[in-house]
Amino acid sequence: MNIGCIGPSDSIAIVKDVIDRCCPEITLNTYIRERADDSWEVLDECQRENQGILFSGIAVQEAAKARGTVTLPYEHIPRGAYSLLRVLSDIQRSGLKPSKVSIDVVNDDILVEVVKEFGVEFENIHSMPFALHHCEEDYQQRHEDLYETGQTDAIATGFGYIYKNLKQKGLPVFRLYASTLQIRDAVSLLVDKIHTKSLRSAGIAIQLIKLKSITRSSINQYDDMKNGGIFYLELLEYVRTIQGSLFNFGTEEYVIFATRGIIEGQPHQEHFKRLLAWGRKRNIIFASGIGIGATAFEAEKSARKALDNAMQLPEGGFYIVTGKQLRGPIGETDELEYKTHVVDARLLEMAKETGISPSYLDKIKALMNKTQKDTFDASDLAACLGIGQRSARRVLKKLLDSGHAELNGVETARHVGRPKRVVRILI
Template sequence: MVEDMEIKVAVIGPDDLVESITIAAKAFPALKLFPFGYKHERETLQHVRKCKDEVDVLLFAGPIPYQIAREHVEEHKPMIYLPYTGTSLYRVFFQLLRDKHFHDKNGRVRFSIDILRQEEIEERLEELELAVQQMYVKEYQTGQQTNEIVQFHYDLWINQEVDAVLTCVTSVYKRLVELGVPSYRIIPTKSSIHDCLQRVQLEGRSVQLSDTQIAIGIISVDSFSQKRESSEYDVQRKKLAVHQILIDYGEEIQALMNWSDRDEITFVTTRGVIERTTHNFSYYPLLEQIVNQLNVTASIGIGLGRTANEAESKAREALSKSKMSGGGSCYIVMPDGNVLGPLGKEHQLAYSVRCDDPERLHLARQAGLSVGTINKLISFCRNHGSSKVTAAELAGGFGITIRSARRILSKLEQSQLASVIGEEQPVSKGRPRQLYNLNLSL
């Protein structure tokens, strides 16, 4: 039963906060914590890389280590951080008011604060009816270094523009104290830690439930029937070689394997296994192994579902998309209808064949295309980084023929959802390619 499985949680943050979280987690027997305390935020990445494959959830003791991990680690595992708003802000404002020498006779204070959004801070000040003479806020920005935050606070204090500093960053607090700056450290309260651990438990259960979803993969080896010059003995040797690779793969992931009479191999496993072996749905080493080692063309479709019938139906749909793209690729259809693929390609698409967005449904009807194609076009343009595209680029991105790509662009142009804005001269000899601009409300 999933309810009985322990949830493995890596806790990453300053030593004292990690200890506080570990103590609070005793009230959550389903959570098994792996503490990774640090002295400085720059240690975050080495801790994440050390533990990410061994746990279900990554919990960060604050927004800074969380943002560092999000910016530098390509990891789809749930990442949660302890918020420093709400009761944490009330606590630090109470401390500031208690120290009377940091505000004037009218109770007005001058301070600087970091990481948090200004609106959040102003809301708490309004609720507390706290009069502020001057407040300076340094919100978190991508790539921001802690020494920048230290300098921000220190300059304000040295120029006598603030009387105190409020910081969410442990290393900043320690450095400012060393510099003699009156500083207060914003830390999560016990109630916020408790609330966060409840969320961790819910996320962990969700991961375990998704891991137990059924995954069915269908591998179709196209080359067996396509290479007429090969003798029957050569074909049988290649079949045996593919069979051996798949036996090893099935043993590695503990999957049920079945080889049908139509050059198709079906395997049954779980979503968790597929997620791990495809490196979070990014590329499929099994396909590369079959194609590169044996010089055969194979198409793979993987379907995820709550039942075997649902997973197999989606696997067939994924296989069809793989074959339509010319073979030698792998597509995945998720339980919610989202399509990922081709895995391992530079411009991998992620789109849904379903849609309840009235605007996109209107675009599909206007162009005479399926809503899946509209979603696919929007995904392609986002990956492409531009709404300007040639038929050759669209064909490469969709894995279709140039003729099919031209048909799609022609339909879009006729419905005024695309327009020719220029030409591109190919590297080799040939007619210039028309450059289209797509108007799909990207």
């Protein structure tokens, strides 16, 4: 297994030593960047050559994610209680008292744990946990200011870049290194993620795409053919990027065969959202359903179910069905995940009493969990579920009539119009 490690040279040397001794089945490829903020520069190269990424610390990881796209499984090596205890011991061995210290990267809960569990007493400690909006220069300046004003006697840093700079200036700086146990734990987590992705990628994915804006009017026939041709060229580029196979049935429906690992990835979903936006600008509206399964038959059956839901979207969009889980509209504000086949006894009983399908009740339940609210009027529920107000009123009425909802009040509009009933759903 090839794993890439990104970080400063001193941290990478320790990681390499641990993996060479403890993990002979792993080939570690190293990508050195002394500054955490520069880690993104080697991200693409690392992802081309490896199956997973091990970041030497949280700062390196977050800096890479801030300016690049991480598509492989990844893990970072944390700095825990053992790292802190070791650096405090280093400070004491140097002849300094580890009671007035400035420390970065380590979380405050780790400090509290060390104080409670090991009885370490600090006279004056300045904690600077990692925060993405602070660059390395911010942490370095803070360390220097505290030392120069006499508030600290020693500096503990998890940044290799800061350690080298302060060492050159002659300041009493000490390096927070990861322990062997922390490195092995991080590697173990990463290997599990790589194996999980490999298993997930083995499934079959089928994507159905259906054009909605094609008409059969003889007046618009030429424009329809032209739009269909333009769309086909754009679709070919999309299929190429996901390494799929494209088949078309007439001028309105297309089938794409791909692997689960690629089609479920965030880059694929972002690409398809851009394709949807491209079509909407040109009034080429289409819907798509993605089905994932162990066999082609299972994947196509799921894709049809997903497409049926997508076809109800006026502006197009796409859904994904995996097993019994339906998710969508993907990337939209009203995206939800709920079951297509419900086995929950309570929801099944509720479906009998209300006349609403179990899967639709599960969809409402997912909406309530997502919005953290249980009270709706018809217009609010319609907007959240992507249905018409008349349909939303029917749903609320069925819930009220069956005792699975209660009326919380009536809002009377200032202008002419139907009063709004505010209903609390009891799921």
